[in-house]
Amino acid sequence: MNAISKLLSQKSNIFYIVFDKDFKTMEFSPTIEEIIHDEIEKGLDVRESMWELVGLEEKILKLIEGDDAIHFPMILKGATYYDLDVETFFSAKGVKLFIAYLIKKNKESLSYVATIKEINKKSLIYETEDKKNQEEQYKLINKRVINFNVDMNGMITSANDAFAYFFDIRRDKILGEHFSNFFKARDSNFNDKETIIFNAVNKNDEIVSFHANIIPISRENVIYENIIICQDISSLKEIEKELVFAAGNDSLTGVANRSQLLDKMDEAIIKSKNLNASFSACFIDLENFKLVNSDYGRHAGDMLLKHVAKILSNFVRKNDMVARISGNEFAILFDSISDTQGIGVMLERIKELAIKNPLIYTKDDVIKFTFNISLVSYPKDANNAEKLIKVADKMMCLKKRDS
Amino acid sequence: MIAYKVVMVGDFGVGKTSLVRRFVDNSFSEDYLSTIGVSISKKSLGNSTVMLWDIEGDTEFKPIFKQYLLGAKGFIIVADVTRKNSLESIQKHIELCHSIVSGAPICVALNKSDAPHAISEETIKSLKSLSPSIVEVLKTSAKNGDAVLEIFYMLDKNVSQTIKNRS
Numbered sequence: 001m002n003a004i005s006k007l008l009s010q011k012s013n014i015f016y017i018v019f020d021k022d023f024k025t026m027e028f029s030p031t032i033e034e035i036i037h038d039e040i041e042k043g044l045d046v047r048e049s050m051w052e053l054v055g056l057e058e059k060i061l062k063l064i065e066g067d068d069a070i071h072f073p074m075i076l077k078g079a080t081y082y083d084l085d086v087e088t089f090f091s092a093k094g095v096k097l098f099i100a101y102l103i104k105k106n107k108e109s110l111s112y113v114a115t116i117k118e119i120n121k122k123s124l125i126y127e128t129e130d131k132k133n134q135e136e137q138y139k140l141i142n143k144r145v146i147n148f149n150v151d152m153n154g155m156i157t158s159a160n161d162a163f164a165y166f167f168d169i170r171r172d173k174i175l176g177e178h179f180s181n182f183f184k185a186r187d188s189n190f191n192d193k194e195t196i197i198f199n200a201v202n203k204n205d206e207i208v209s210f211h212a213n214i215i216p217i218s219r220e221n222v223i224y225e226n227i228i229i230c231q232d233i234s235s236l237k238e239i240e241k242e243l244v245f246a247a248g249n250d251s252l253t254g255v256a257n258r259s260q261l262l263d264k265m266d267e268a269i270i271k272s273k274n275l276n277a278s279f280s281a282c283f284i285d286l287e288n289f290k291l292v293n294s295d296y297g298r299h300a301g302d303m304l305l306k307h308v309a310k311i312l313s314n315f316v317r318k319n320d321m322v323a324r325i326s327g328n329e330f331a332i333l334f335d336s337i338s339d340t341q342g343i344g345v346m347l348e349r350i351k352e353l354a355i356k357n358p359l360i361y362t363k364d365d366v367i368k369f370t371f372n373i374s375l376v377s378y379p380k381d382a383n384n385a386e387k388l389i390k391v392a393d394k395m396m397c398l399k400k401r402d403s
Numbered sequence: 404m405i406a407y408k409v410v411m412v413g414d415f416g417v418g419k420t421s422l423v424r425r426f427v428d429n430s431f432s433e434d435y436l437s438t439i440g441v442s443i444s445k446k447s448l449g450n451s452t453v454m455l456w457d458i459e460g461d462t463e464f465k466p467i468f469k470q471y472l473l474g475a476k477g478f479i480i481v482a483d484v485t486r487k488n489s490l491e492s493i494q495k496h497i498e499l500c501h502s503i504v505s506g507a508p509i510c511v512a513l514n515k516s517d518a519p520h521a522i523s524e525e526t527i528k529s530l531k532s533l534s535p536s537i538v539e540v541l542k543t544s545a546k547n548g549d550a551v552l553e554i555f556y557m558l559d560k561n562v563s564q565t566i567k568n569r570s
Contacts, residue, residue: 047406051443051445051454052443052454054406054407054408054454054474055407055408055454055473055474055475055476056473056474057474058474059473059474070473071470072441072470072471073440073468073470074439074440074441074459075440075441075442075443076438076439076440076441076442081439081440113439113440116437116439116465117436117437117439119462120415120416120437120460120462121435121437123415123416123462124415124416124435124437
């Protein structure tokens with residue numbers, strides 16, 4: 001046994017200590033001093049040099065009765081990991097002894113350790129930062145949720161820090177004031193209301209909208225005060241604006257869509273009727289668009305549509321409207337241009353736009369394009385918006401056929 | 404002179420190693436180096452010698468290796484006052500300790516108390532009531548040393564007394 005163990009410890013990364021049932025050290029591998037904590041000597045208590053065995057006495061002695069060997073993985077000593085095994089065996093004299101092995105871990109184990117350390121480090125950062133974010137969010141909410149109490153005459157009887165923060169005013173300047181000095185609403189009393197919409201001007205002179213909940217406080221069934229909790233809904237108003245924009249605009253190019261163009265044409269018709277005037281709109285077909293899609297791909301097609309929308313938008317005047325009304329078809333509704341000469345000049349310049357502004361797709365690929373344009377006027381060509389577009393479509397088809 | 408084993412138990416990153424380092428060497432480092440496996444330190448306390456098992460913390464994907472708790476005479480369960488999850492894990496750790504060494508005394512270290520936190524006296528009372536084996540619940544800071552010696556001495560006093568009573 002000893003010869004084999006000695007050989008093993010010389011040839012490999014195994015260290016061992018043999019001890020008896022009184023925990024006296026009997027034998028140890030010659031190199032074990034490299035990894036134990038204190039001096040080692042035959043006859044000394046093994047627990048002096050192997051701290052790992054402290055507390056395990058009962059379990060070790062039970063090994064004699066046939067209990068399973070004791071195993072502790074991944075014990076760190078210095079910068080090296082070892083597995084510890086404690087087993088029992090018969091000595092040459094037939095005495096039951098114990099042997100504790102320390103087996104040095106291989107490189108794979110060390111890379112495993114590095115991986116777990118890295119994961120734990122990242123997890124800790126994530127957990128801590130997540131908490132910080134939550135706190136920031138909480139502070140932000142507290143700053144935005146204003147609450148105050150008003151008596152039955154609308155006079156403020158208490159207000160929270162968020163109130164003072166929002167208006168940049170000391171709290172004692174708030175108490176006793178009428179709430180309408182701070183918040184503007186359609187009604188100046190809260191009777192029988194559960195919610196109300198307020199507007200208020202903050203310390204930066206910005207108008208902020210609040211949705212307020214009104215909670216009545218009563219004593220002996222008589223309401224004597226209301227608690228008002230205001231939530232900033234400016235962000236909801238922003239979303240509302242975005243939804244309105246999305247309903248009337250083309251999602252790819254951002255210019256007006258067919259629906260908004262029709263609305264605008266209806267408005268122009270009413271205005272023209274009232275003023276006994278006329279207006280014009282031109283419809284622009286992006287020629288050979290299908291070829292761009294097939295030669296360069298849909299991405300290039302999308303880029304071209306955005307490019308066209310941009311150059312048309314940059315070209316028109318402030319009150320004119322550019323719209324994308326179908327796949328490769330755009331329209332411009334001219335505000336108060338009706339004379340033939342002025343329109344003729346405008347159409348020529350639009351055609352030139354296409355020639356002068358090819359799409360630089362890549363350093364080596366320049367995509368050239370041209371416009372097929374038709375012009376319609378109210379009331380000369382039709383008397384409503386839908387009909388004007390149909391006339392324009394017909395003109396466009398005829399031009400394509402002729403070319 | 405008696406020698407016994409104490410195991411530091413808790414979630415990962417709560418400061419078990421930092422508490423041991425502060426107690427054994429009176430040192431501290433801000434760097435977080437996750438303990439993998441176990442590192443054993445020895446510290447003499449008057450008439451006793453404590454073998455401190457600083458074990459790998461509990462993580463979602465790697466639970467504590469129960470074998471490390473074998474033969475312990477006492478436990479220090481560590482939580483981070485700034486991390487709610489680690490505080491919520493205390494009950495689970497108590498159950499783990501007692502599943503290996505039934506009724507062993509436990510001290511709870513609410514560590515990182517130098518950082519802003521919201522641990523009230525009520526919370527401490529409720530933690531104490533989690534088990535009759537809890538000797539003490541203390542807010543500790545391995546960073547500035549607050550209550551570090553106290554918690555180890557408290558546990559030592561209890562464990563030493565128990566060992567003497569048995570012998």
